[in-house]
Amino acid sequence: MPVRVVFGDCLSQIGAFAAELGASRVLIVTGKRATKEHGVLDRVIGLLKPIDVEVFDMVEPNPAMKTFEEAHRTLRDRRCELVVGLGGGSPIDVAKVAAALGNKDKSPAELFITPTRIDGKGLPMIAVPTTSGTGSEVTPYSIVSDPENGTKKAANHPYLYPDIALVDPSLSRTMPRKVTADTGLDAISHAIESYWAKRSQPITDSLALEALRHILPNLRRACEDPMDMEARSEMALGALLAGMALSNAMATAAHSISYPLTVRFGVPHGLACALTLPSFIRFNAPSIPGKVPRLLQTMGVGSIDEAAETLRRLMVDIGEPVRLSELGIGEDEIPWIVEHGFSAARVANNPREVTGEVVDEILREIL
Numbered sequence: 001m002p003v004r005v006v007f008g009d010c011l012s013q014i015g016a017f018a019a020e021l022g023a024s025r026v027l028i029v030t031g032k033r034a035t036k037e038h039g040v041l042d043r044v045i046g047l048l049k050p051i052d053v054e055v056f057d058m059v060e061p062n063p064a065m066k067t068f069e070e071a072h073r074t075l076r077d078r079r080c081e082l083v084v085g086l087g088g089g090s091p092i093d094v095a096k097v098a099a100a101l102g103n104k105d106k107s108p109a110e111l112f113i114t115p116t117r118i119d120g121k122g123l124p125m126i127a128v129p130t131t132s133g134t135g136s137e138v139t140p141y142s143i144v145s146d147p148e149n150g151t152k153k154a155a156n157h158p159y160l161y162p163d164i165a166l167v168d169p170s171l172s173r174t175m176p177r178k179v180t181a182d183t184g185l186d187a188i189s190h191a192i193e194s195y196w197a198k199r200s201q202p203i204t205d206s207l208a209l210e211a212l213r214h215i216l217p218n219l220r221r222a223c224e225d226p227m228d229m230e231a232r233s234e235m236a237l238g239a240l241l242a243g244m245a246l247s248n249a250m251a252t253a254a255h256s257i258s259y260p261l262t263v264r265f266g267v268p269h270g271l272a273c274a275l276t277l278p279s280f281i282r283f284n285a286p287s288i289p290g291k292v293p294r295l296l297q298t299m300g301v302g303s304i305d306e307a308a309e310t311l312r313r314l315m316v317d318i319g320e321p322v323r324l325s326e327l328g329i330g331e332d333e334i335p336w337i338v339e340h341g342f343s344a345a346r347v348a349n350n351p352r353e354v355t356g357e358v359v360d361e362i363l364r365e366i367l
Contacts, residue, residue: 001247003127003138004164007237011168014084014126015047021124021163023082025052027075029095030086031059038174040130044086054078059091062145062152062262062269068108071098075123079103083125085162088183089134089269092127092162093142099125100159111155112144118159127162130171132222132235133183133270135190135243137165150264151340161247169229169236177223178268180235181318184219186270187211187239188311189277193252194245195295196288196351205291207245209298214238216299216314223318253354254280256346257363260337265329271320278308279362280350287352324367334363 006013018026026048028041035041036057045053056074059067075083075098085095097108102122110117127137136142140160145152175183194200195208215238221231258272267275285292285304292304301307315322324330329337338359347354 001138001244002161007167010166014166017126017164018048018051018082021082023051025080026082026084027054027056027080028084028086029056029071030091032057035087040171054080059094061090063090063094064145065109068094068097072101072108076103083123085127088131089136092136095125096142096160099123111157112153115157121159124163126164128166131175131183132172132239133186135239135246137162138243139247145263147263150260152259152263167236167240169233172232172236173226180223181320182268182270184235185274187215187242189254189273190242190246193254194249196284197249197252197349198351199349200249204245204249207241209294211238211242212298220317250349251346253347253350256343257341257359260340267327274315275366276362278312279365281308284352331367334360337363
């Protein structure tokens, strides 16, 4: 993994890292609201002085291609030399694409459609996550939403790795409870899916299980007390480790089914992944008999059914819905979700074959 990771009280070092990368003008890519409301954006701008700073603050949750294009256009128009992705997974994903393309006369769509045509990385990038879940700061992925088709598409390219990830847990203290819960569930999904993925390897298994050891005892605490810095630090570290596992092992069917749930019905990404995860724990277990004991041990349970119930109970405890009906999604929507819930790479990476009938059955289980 070619990302230099700095963990802990590290945001204050961003100016030194920017200077080390030789930048005289920086583009900060961030969301529309949170980093401004909580003063994080102003703090980062101050820490980057005397470097000139440009800001692109139009990234929405689950960004569409237009947002990627506008961010890249801003970078080129302002002649920036470094990109900083500040916020959750969406701003960091947009920043990664802008940096990968740099000042090249290329469209962001090319990274999602024909990435082999991108000749050399454009600009360096620093990722500064303010949530604990997506792991985008250490992955070679970027996700674009396609509202017209109700799904998402992933770019997977080595140029999408940030150069530096500054993971400062104190930045997550301002996350609302709901965002803490949703992003925490995303991190759990990354860890569990990486563990059973066909592409998994011993090193990703170790990262995934260690991630769960940090996340599972601390997600409730972080939701209940946002100022609990021990819990926040554990969540940030767990999400980071899960992202490292994901960057090599990739996601599986639970992520694939999440895409239409998010794009069409507005279900937050982490929750959309976690909704089917208890069912997939039961479904995939027969195909990974050698891995089940370590997963159960890590989760502190004695059976697969207990593992699934432990995850479901955690979701309830942190105030998350566990049924589609709680989200206003009815039985009549299931055929559409089945049709649009197949990301070929993620379904193929699932340890057990997933068919439309399987997805239909799992969705009906959680109606």
